[in-house]
Amino acid sequence: MKKKKLQKKIESLKEQIEDHKEKIRLEKQNSFPNEGCIIHWDKEIIAFEQQIEKAVKKLEGK
Numbered sequence: 001m002k003k004k005k006l007q008k009k010i011e012s013l014k015e016q017i018e019d020h021k022e023k024i025r026l027e028k029q030n031s032f033p034n035e036g037c038i039i040h041w042d043k044e045i046i047a048f049e050q051q052i053e054k055a056v057k058k059l060e061g062k
Contacts, residue, residue: 006055013048
């Protein structure tokens with residue numbers, strides 16, 4: 001992957017992480033938060049962070 005494409009991917013993943021953190025924050029404000037959704041979003045955040053790590057390693061290798 002080219003450097004510019006990797007950087008764009010990293011930025012996109014960071015935006016998705018922020019979106020998920022906001023979803024979690026809003027869900028926790030509900031009277032009866034849906035714990036299943038919160039767990040799912042947490043798992044996705046972890047996956048996004050792992051993808052960012054891989055992309056950064058590729059960037060460093062170039």
